[in-house]
Amino acid sequence: MASTDLSGVLQPIEQARGLPNAHYTSDEVYDAERGPLWFSTWAGVCVASEIPQPGDARPLDYLGVPLFVMRGRDGAIRVFQNVCRHRGMILVTEPRRIEGAIRCPYHSWCYSHEGRLVATPHVGGPGQNTHPGIKQEELGLIEVRSHVWMDVVFVNLSGDAPEFAELHAELIERWAEFDVPIYHGGVDSTFQLECRTNWKLAVENYCESYHLPWVHPGLNSYSRLEDHYHIESPGKFGGQGTKVYRQIRGEDGAVFPDFPGLSKKWDTAGEYLTVTPNVMLGVQRDHVFVILLEPRGPRVTLEHIHIYYASPDTSAQLRQKNSDQWKLVFVEDIAVVEGMQAARGAPGFDGGRFSPAMDGPTLLFHQWVASRMQAAPAAAE
Structure with missing residues (x-):
């Protein structure tokens, strides 16, 4: 350069x-x-009014970083990296309401609205949905620090801003x-x-x-x-x-x-x-x-x-x-x-x-x- x-x-x-x-x-x-x-x-990525109801999710491209914003069942807005922790598949491809779990379309790993990994079907072999080497409590979605002010959803990707x-x-x-x-x-x-x-x-x-x-x-x-x-x-x-x-x-x-x-x-x-x-x-x-x-x-x-x-x-x-x-x-x-x-x-x-x-x-x-x-x-x- x-x-x-x-x-x-x-x-x-x-x-x-x-x-x-x-x-x-x-x-x-x-x-x-x-x-x-x-x-x-x-930095601002969207407005909260774009995700008005619990379960509403909206994918975003934040300068090349895939994110999605979601309003949980508790009404809280959270921002996650839009990436499955298994093989890195994009999870949310279009704005939509997610009634149940956030499901990866690739191997069907599922996450709660709060980002916890809750299901890993067949991860231990056919019919075996758990494996000792896959610790679900360690593989939740990566949450991005966020704050809502004047309806704007702000994010701090580095996590270390004041x-x-x-x-x-x-x-x-x-x-x-x-x-x-x-x-x-x-x-x-x-x-x-x-x-x-x-x-x-x-x-x-x-x-x-x-x-x-x-x-x-x-x-x-x-x-x-x-x-x-x-x-x-x-x-x-x-x-x-x-x-x-x-x-x-x-x-x-x-x-x-x-x-x-x-x-x-x-x-x-x-x-x-x-x-x-x-x-x-x-x-x-x-x-x-x-x-x-x-x-x-x-x-x-x-x-x-x-x-x-x-x-x-x-x-x-x-x-x-x-x-x-x-x-x-x-x-x-x-x-x-x-x-x-x-x-x-x-x-x-x-x-x-x-x-x-x-x-x-x-x-x-x-x-x-x-x-x-x-x-x-x-x-x-």
């Missing part, structure tokens, strides 16, 4: 350069990022008023967008409001550039907020119900943050959205969008209108992030510069990437 010089990224904003092109185009850099940027911290509540205590406190039941809007409140871009460019674009007048003229007409402020927490999260949030209204003037107990700030404010590496969140008085970034190599990213409300009973027409409005905004960003991706093929581009007044959260994200990559020199060289 060609070496990349990250020293310029870690300079003060007036002198800093952005990440080198290879961090957006190189398969080798993309592979090297898996450990320091994804596996050793907490507790989620410890690492993100500042953000949890900042949005404590939204720590109430939230209700997924259903099929009209979820959609996917495919972007021919590196996942980091999607984060960088979401971090800042600088582009609003030119990329989002409709949004900027009422939530103007000058109404926005920066939010920066080095190494944890960053983004922007607005002092002007306008509730969407139906033709009859109806609005969504507010979340209960909100302070006056939220009458007119909204905040939009990225929890590194890949969870982009937005909170407003009457709804919340989640964008999960799923990298598909260094040049393609899937965005999984989910919208939530304060009540399970909301107008389908109004939900659809809200979904359409946000989809328009997010689609407007696609040409920008794809354009930046295409530009990363230019050898003369040195990472670019940052506006000291407008690009603080974006540089913060670049520096998070650079510092973690530098802390893992064996992976980054």
Whole structure:
């Protein structure tokens, strides 16, 4: 892998350069990022609303690692490596409800919803379902450390990151008023967008409001550039907020119900943050959205969008209108992030510069990437 010089990224904003092109185009850099940027911290893999009932299971490809998420009979969500402990067969191949045991389709080894190995048919020979050399208590599924917050299922593959509540205590406190039941809007409140871009460019674009007048003229007409402020927490999260949030209204003037107990700030404010590496969140008085970034190599990213409300009973027409409005905004960003991706093929581009007044959260994200990559020199060289 060609070496990349990250020293310029870690300079003060007036002198800093952005990440080198290879961090957006190189398969080798993309592979090297898996450990320091994804596996050793907490990343979002799905939302709990996608597995609403006991027995629901959903397979995932987490940067090449096969996982599945399951809601057990006890209602708890668990994440497992999607691999049978016998010969390494994939266990769950499609989203489905598993009423009984989790059964391997290869040799029918079975696991409980909690991951315990409970059956090994014919393992000791025909009709012999046990063998002294196969200790079932030692061969349960490999569970991946997980945590659910704001309905997002976060995982820490390495198992050694600080507790989620410890690492993100500042953000949890900042949005404590939204720590109430939230209700997924259903099929009209979820959609996917495919972007021919590196996942980091999607984060960088979401971090800042600088582009609003030119990329989002409709949004900027009422939530103007000058109404926005920066939010920066080095190494944890960053983004922007607005002092002007306008509730969407139906033709009859109806609005969504507010979340209960909100302070006056939220009458007119909204905040939009990225929890590194890949969870982009937005909170407003009457709804919340989640964008999960799923990298598909260094040049393609899937965005999984989910919208939530304060009540399970909301107008389908109004939900659809809200979904359409946000989809328009997010689609407007696609040409920008794809354009930046295409530009990363230019050898003369040195990472670019940052506006000291407008690009603080974006540089913060670049520096998070650079510092973690530098802390893992064996992976980054």
